[in-house]
Amino acid sequence: MSGIKAGDIMIPCSRVVCIGPDDHLAKARLVMSRNNVGGLPVTVEGRIVGFITLRDITLCPAPPEFRVSEMMTRDVITKDVDTSVKELADIMVETGIQRIPIVSGGSLVGLVTQSSVIKAARDVL
Template sequence: MQISELMSADVCVIAPDDTLGRAAGVMAKHDIGSLPVGDNDRLVGFITDRDIVTRAVANGRGADMLVRDVMSTDVKYCFEDEDVEQVAANMAELQMRRLPVVNRDKRLVGIVSLANFAHGGDAYASQELLRGVAMPH
């Protein structure tokens, strides 16, 4: 099975020039803890609620700070045509609970998370991923 059959295609994206306040608002509205950062249909970063807290709020910065100043730019991703078990193994090795999914032109097409694997029907991939993300750092 390809990851495109498992991923969530309805993905909220934030721009690098948006504020942390807007990013936090989108996260709250959709009950999510992370957002891909896109610029002209290209994946340029990733921001989590933890990034906002540890890189901005903990340093006395406010909601008007730009996403680009807090986001991670070393974004790990997978391709939509990759095998589910291969992606699960990669996510486990990286200890990542979610991963952006791009097409071969590196355009964002979805996101895959631990929950997708749990409900996806591939027990081996789910178990492997869970073991990887549950490992102590």
């Protein structure tokens, strides 16, 4: 797996559903539900400014009219397309996060999920 990179397994930006920091939590929950995802990158003009998960919304109940920016994680771990799958897996295991945004020049270019990493591992076994 050492030769496989984030760029090889990431979901491309064109297929990643994002949300803005000024959107309401109700919209975030609806977008997650409709797209069957557990988390959304929070972006402004293609640049990642945070990440919000269904768990964030569920564990800290807030009125649905609260803004995403009030609940999102701001210190998001991001990596680039050349990051090895092993490093991504290590980060996921050590931190417990399930999604890692992939950036280039500060802009979101894709997303690696636990499922992406598991599929890559399965393919080399």
